[in-house]
Amino acid sequence: MIVGTYILDSLLDTERCGEALGAGLRPGDIVALNGHLGAGKTTFARSLARGFGITRRVTSPTFITVKSYVGERGTFIHCDLYRVDGPQYLRDQGVLDEVEAGAVMVIEWAEKANLFDRADPLVLSFESTSKDGERLVRCEASGRWSWVTPVFERLQRL
Numbered sequence: 001m002i003v004g005t006y007i008l009d010s011l012l013d014t015e016r017c018g019e020a021l022g023a024g025l026r027p028g029d030i031v032a033l034n035g036h037l038g039a040g041k042t043t044f045a046r047s048l049a050r051g052f053g054i055t056r057r058v059t060s061p062t063f064i065t066v067k068s069y070v071g072e073r074g075t076f077i078h079c080d081l082y083r084v085d086g087p088q089y090l091r092d093q094g095v096l097d098e099v100e101a102g103a104v105m106v107i108e109w110a111e112k113a114n115l116f117d118r119a120d121p122l123v124l125s126f127e128s129t130s131k132d133g134e135r136l137v138r139c140e141a142s143g144r145w146s147w148v149t150p151v152f153e154r155l156q157r158l
Contacts, residue, residue, distance in 0.1 A: 002141045006152040010133040013155050015047040020151045022051020027102035030119045032110030035126030040135045041108040052076050075103035081112040
């Protein structure tokens with residue numbers, strides 16, 4: 001198990017980190033984003049999409065919950081579970097079938113999904129600090145995600 005806490009100094013660092021991680025995503029990967037409103041989850045999800053090669057504008061799916069984007073590297077699914085009440089939602093919507101078929105999925109408010117019995121996600125928990133634009137990010141993942149540690153270490157100052 002990989003566990004680390006990192007500081008991203010600015011919005012630009014948050015975007016750079018997301019793009020670097022997005023470039024390394026593989027078919028079937030799930031990135032789970034947690035944190036309070038305004039903590040940086042949507043900004044990070046957009047950056048992941050850019051890094052994955054999505055050229056379309058990625059918007060927050062808060063009111064429609066799930067948006068899919070297709071790029072040269074495959075399908076990128078962006079989910080926002082803020083308004084979802086139960087963990088069965090993604091299964092009922094068939095989104096997990098798309099991931100099993102090779103789509104990459106990023107989930108905001110992932111703690112509502114309860115996917116961890118079936119998936120091996122990269123879990124990132126975001127927290128704002130008192131410094132404008134700075135984010136504290138806690139990373140939890142299995143050993144197959146070990147490649148993310150150097151990405152964070154290049155951008156953080158702990």
